[in-house]
Amino acid sequence: xxxxxxxxxxxxxxxxxxxRGFDQTSLREIxxxxxxxxxxxxxxxxxxxxxxSAIVAPLVDGWQEVLDFASNQPHTxxxxxxxxxRILDVMLDNRSLVGIFMRDPAGVVAAAxxxxxxxxxxxxxxxxxxxxxxxxxxxxxxxxxxxxxLGAALSASAYLKEEVSDEEMREVLLxxxxxxxxx
Amino acid sequence: xxxxxxxxxxxxxxxxxxxRGFDQTSLREIxxxxxxxxxxxxxxxxxxxxxxSAIVAPLVDGWQEVLDFASNQPHTxxxxxxxxxRILDVMLDNRSLVGIFMRDPAGVVAAAxxxxxxxxxxxxxxxxxxxxxxxxxxxxxxxxxxxxxLGAALSASAYLKEEVSDEEMREVLLxxxxxxxxx
DNA sequence: GTCTATAATGGGATAGAC
DNA sequence: GTCTATCCCATTATAGAC
Numbered sequence: 001x002x003x004x005x006x007x008x009x010x011x012x013x014x015x016x017x018x019x020r021g022f023d024q025t026s027l028r029e030i031x032x033x034x035x036x037x038x039x040x041x042x043x044x045x046x047x048x049x050x051x052x053s054a055i056v057a058p059l060v061d062g063w064q065e066v067l068d069f070a071s072n073q074p075h076t077x078x079x080x081x082x083x084x085x086r087i088l089d090v091m092l093d094n095r096s097l098v099g100i101f102m103r104d105p106a107g108v109v110a111a112a113x114x115x116x117x118x119x120x121x122x123x124x125x126x127x128x129x130x131x132x133x134x135x136x137x138x139x140x141x142x143x144x145x146x147x148x149x150l151g152a153a154l155s156a157s158a159y160l161k162e163e164v165s166d167e168e169m170r171e172v173l174l175x176x177x178x179x180x181x182x183x
Numbered sequence: 184x185x186x187x188x189x190x191x192x193x194x195x196x197x198x199x200x201x202x203r204g205f206d207q208t209s210l211r212e213i214x215x216x217x218x219x220x221x222x223x224x225x226x227x228x229x230x231x232x233x234x235x236s237a238i239v240a241p242l243v244d245g246w247q248e249v250l251d252f253a254s255n256q257p258h259t260x261x262x263x264x265x266x267x268x269r270i271l272d273v274m275l276d277n278r279s280l281v282g283i284f285m286r287d288p289a290g291v292v293a294a295a296x297x298x299x300x301x302x303x304x305x306x307x308x309x310x311x312x313x314x315x316x317x318x319x320x321x322x323x324x325x326x327x328x329x330x331x332x333l334g335a336a337l338s339a340s341a342y343l344k345e346e347v348s349d350e351e352m353r354e355v356l357l358x359x360x361x362x363x364x365x366x
Numbered sequence: 367g368t369c370t371a372t373a374a375t376g377g378g379a380t381a382g383a384c
Numbered sequence: 385g386t387c388t389a390t391c392c393c394a395t396t397a398t399a400g401a402c
Contacts, residue, residue: 005385021289023206026377040386042379106204106287124342137347138355144342145335145359149328159307159327164320172321176328179362188367209395223368225397373398384387 006044008034014055018099022052023107049112052100056115059097062090063122070129077183080130084177085170087126088150092166098154123147130181142181149177189227191217197238201282205235206290232295235283239298242280245273246305253312260366263313267360268353270309271333275349281337306330313364325364332360 012033016025027048031038045051066086073079091098101108101119109116128135130143153169195216199208210231214221228234249269256262274281284291284302292299311318313326336352 021287021293024289024293027379028377036385037387038378039380039388043385046379048378102288104204104287104289105285106207107289110204110207120341127342137343137345137351140343141335141339141347141352141355142359144339145332145356145363148331148335148338149363152324152328152331155331156324156327158303159310160320160323162320164324168320169324172324173328175365176325176363179365180328180332180359182358182362210397211395219367220369221396222370222398226367231396367402369400369402371399371401373396375395375397377394378392380391381389382387383389384385 005034005036009036009041009044009051010055013051014096014100017052017055018096018103021104021107022100022111023104052108052112053115056097056100059090059094060115060118060122062094063119063126066090067122067125067129070126075129075132080181080183081174081178083126083130084146084150085174087147088153088170088174088177091150091153092169095154098151102151102154145180146177149173149180152176188217188219192219192224192227192234193238196234197279197283200235200238201279201286204287204290205283205294206287235291235295236298239280239283242273242277243298243301243305245277246302246309249273250305250308250312253309258312258315263364263366264357264361266309266313267329267333268357270330271336271353271357271360274333274336275352278337285334285337328363329360332356332363335359 009030013025013030016030016033027038027041031041034041041051045054066083069086070079070083073083101116105116127140127143127147130146131140132143135143150173153173156164156169192213196208196213199213199216210224211221214224217224224234228237249266252269253262253266256266284299288299310323310326310330313329314323315326318326333356336356339347339352
């Protein structure tokens, strides 16, 4: 039962990808930290892209759940609030994972365009739902803006000196996102 | 007077950096499009980093102007609106330039950390001003959120099928950013 | 100012022994 | 499962002729 090594590789890669960036992280560096050689990594993951896919899977699943939930909701203010809250929860629960996409979108696109496309598609569908049925251009823009607000949960740490609790982030950013939609 | 070539190089590099990403764009590719060889680029720019610096200068200047303006304003709702509008204008006037930082933050950091740090610092100072004097944590978060909303001006094109006019963007996103601050 | 040629480095990935 | 050794490739950057 040596899924241990596989997991360890994933953990180390996640940390490096999300801080340094995907492209700026070499397999040599990952292997070094895990305590292996580059070649041994290839026993566990067939390529750098495969490693990224494995790491990113939980986030994709998380978005998908929110999307499934949203699809079964009528577009009421209460439901919008609920969906935004769930999106925010996924972001907070997968902070470093989301960080990979924010730190190095270009690198992810270059290495695994399909993964990136999946994320864009899901973001698109969420924004579409948020905008409501037959939305005006303004409503679409506001929906996108609301989602951008939730991204502040991640950039905040770069801008703020003091730590902010997840509870406060949840509360403030949810209200802020609703404000961006003028709800 | 062959600043022509220098300018042409800058133009091509800007386009490639902002679409493919800084790190994903090789000097060979730039040279090819300009109609030169790689070696000739080095006659005009001493390194890839120097090329980036030259490209990025106008954006740095733009932010600085907004910052100077804000510093001389009292923190009233009208002034907040004004400053947000100016930030948005800078973003719209330098769309592809801002795109460089959004597409490949990690690559920029790796190649020119000081440039990145300058941008972060300026963003920080703008957010600090927006948050107002002696702000609560919530107010700081809302200020960051408001700035993120303005970033929607750039991500919008990835999410929307139809073109949106700059005027509509200006109007809607400005109001949306104010909404994020509950103003 | 632009070229050809080449150095120097580092990356992802594979072969094959153990 | 992990290792050593190597391949292959692209990149940034430089040297020197024209």
